[in-house]
Amino acid sequence: MQRTPLGIAALLLISGHARADWEVNLTRGITEISREVYDLHMIIFWICVAIGVVVFGVMLWSVIYHRKSRGAKAHNFHENVLVEITWTLIPFVILIAMAVPATATLIKMYDNTEAELDIQVTGYQWKWRYQYLGQDVDFFSSLATPREQINNTSEKGEHYLLEVDNPLVIPAGKKVRFLLTANDVIHSWWVPDLAVKKDAIPGFINEAWAIADVPGVYRGQCAELCGKDHGFMPIVVEVKPQAEFEAWLAEVKQADQAKAAAAEKSWSLAELMETGEEVYNKACLACHQANGEGIPGAFPGLKNSPVALGDPAAHIDIVLNGKPGTAMQAFRDQFSAVELAAVITYERNAWGNKTGDIIAPAQIAALKQ
């Protein structure tokens, strides 16, 4: 530390590391591609800095030394073809130098072949559905942060707004291909650590892929304005070693079977109301509100509504199949028969809606088939 310039440089480097917590730069990520992207980003950044230093340097020099108050006399030159051609050509060369590595990386990113696992990702307002193709595993993933934290009535957790109920789980070291689409509006599936961002567009299937090297939990968000809850649509990816991934897969399949069995038993009104409220708070509350009154002009209320008080078959139909052209989506695939029966029962008996109807899970299970 005796040589001052070196010392300062070292200090800057160290504080640069300390700043990692402040998050001022792109993540280097956990895939080969994401690291290439990071390097590309830094190369172009430093080229820009270098050009900036030269241009702003000349400008600052002129501002200081060629000012009238210092007695500077204006010179007369106002064109020079050689100079003008030079500073047209040099940027060309710099751009070519940038384009070469960018093209190489882009070509790699587009190689969607030879995937070892295909996962279809579907964007919904405002949740993600993950289907492991050929594996019979299919689940929805939505925000797990409690509303109290968002409304500032309780303390915010460490992963505020970046946590979900069912994370996407992928094996480490395997090429995973994502097939992206959407059910209603355009969403965009973005996980910075995988360097994957692709739009999920209704009517289209987009492709992206990643080979995650490091097991861990990685977080991202929807990156396309998709309506009211655009800010509340996180993505959590858990990368597990192959053996753990397989164990997880088996566990999920078992849980699905247990859910199917639960639909066969008979449920009381109280039991359904309890489960129903949980499901309502998770899936319906954002639009129809906690008091069941909805948002006038945007989302209809359920309290005293003709749907919740009228024919149960029509009510079941709208919850299962949605209402095309509105934000009311089909919940058929998202929840188990028990959960669907419970939430419909809840809506017919909460907030003073006293129909006394019990919707049997077995009835819904039959409809789902």
Add this chain to the structure above:
Amino acid sequence: MNTSVAATHHHGPASGIGRWLFTTNHKDIGTLYLWFSFAMFLTGGCMALMIRAELFQPGLQLIQPEFFNQMTTMHGLIMVFGAVMPAFVGLANWMIPMMVGAPDMALPRMNNWSFWILPFAFAMMLSTLLMEGGAPNFGWTFYAPLSTTYAPPSVTYFIFAVHMMGISSIMGAINIIATILNLRAPGMTMMKLPLFVWTWLITAFLLIAVMPVLAGVVTMMLMDIHFGTSFFNAAGGGDPVLFQHVFWFFGHPEVYIMILPAFGIVSEIIPTFARKKLFGYASMVYATASIALLSFIVWVHHMFTVGLPLAGELFFMFATMLIAVPTGVKVFNWVATMFRGSMTFETPMLFALAFVVLFTIGGFSGLMLAIAPVDFQYHDTYFVVAHFHYVLVPGAVFAIMAGAYYWLPKWCGNYYNETMGKVHFWCSFIGVNITFFPMHFIGLAGMPRRIPDYALQFADFNAVASVGAFIFGFSQLIFLYNVISCIRKGKPASARVWEGSHGLEWTVASPAPYHSFSEPPQVK
């Protein structure tokens, strides 16, 4: 001979409200445009402050997400169509006839119409805030199907308002082209046009080329919503990505519509205060034209993540990177104009210098955004918000302010208060940087655009940005006060106004007479 000239000579404006309603005078219409634009700037600014106030801390505290989305949408639309574009048209109306030695615009009655459509368009657009279901909430880019199938009913009013703005812009553009091509003073060849006039001529052609595209896309939306077509509805055989292609074919040239006249203004101001001729006049003209041409073949760089074929991605990446070349030429020419000049730093020059530096920073982030594989990471994050605010606020808006200070003494015959102008500049300069610089960081760290609430690691920089936004917003009131006091009183200005001024507009008295040139001046 003399008597006939005197008989046809109109001596001054009508009095009362009729002067402003029925005026066909380019100066009155320019003034109307500028005041309208400033009113919209404050309106859109208040919306921005509401956004920044909500984002000051994580959690929802002031406004709900529905209203947040309405604010982001209206802020964008108002700033683009209500503040920046009309301000440039106002400056064009005031200055182009004076700069080319014409008595007025070529089509004065149409000029009156193109202005008066605007207040109605914006009244209609703002009235959607009071409608059931709320104002448009789908972002200023209004991607289908969010803006068609899932939009509030007020979207129909929004479409009609956009149509009216488009009509106004096209009429304004036709007028500007007709004026520049037909009413130039004898001897003023095209390559003697002041650069502000050149940039506006090119901008006007851009406007005529792309505003019908915008009109087309909103009409297609209208058909989808009300007449059962499926242009953008995949379930009916339509294509949601088609919307984006059509929108950005308008939208990309549109961003140059919002910056080319700024290049013109700065190219007038820097030579004046450097007391040197503009370096590379001809290459400035060619660069402007190249930027305008390139702007038509790069629209897809707004859509790198929609899932394009590789060849498309590469083509649009290379084309986009090319824009750096003519833009670089312009920046180098401005710096070369300052080099070995004799500079002074009055308020217009301060704004112009800040323009060069901060616009260049916005250009650098633009170059970074052009690199497709990295753009996947930047796309739709705050990095993009930082980028386009750097080119539009200290870019377009600073250039407009520089132009306003530069020509204000010519318009009203009085000097503004220089100290107050400098205070305004420094508050704006500091405020802008505190607001938008941290957005680069939160964008790179992973904060998406248009979210009303964010994860905890973005909290510090968001708080800083919000403080900056309030500094920038409130310092505009200094500008308002300065302009009003300059109009009412102030040191009388000479015809030449600035020591280094050049061009025809400085040969007429200050304030400029109601009809600037009744005899066309000779340009040698």
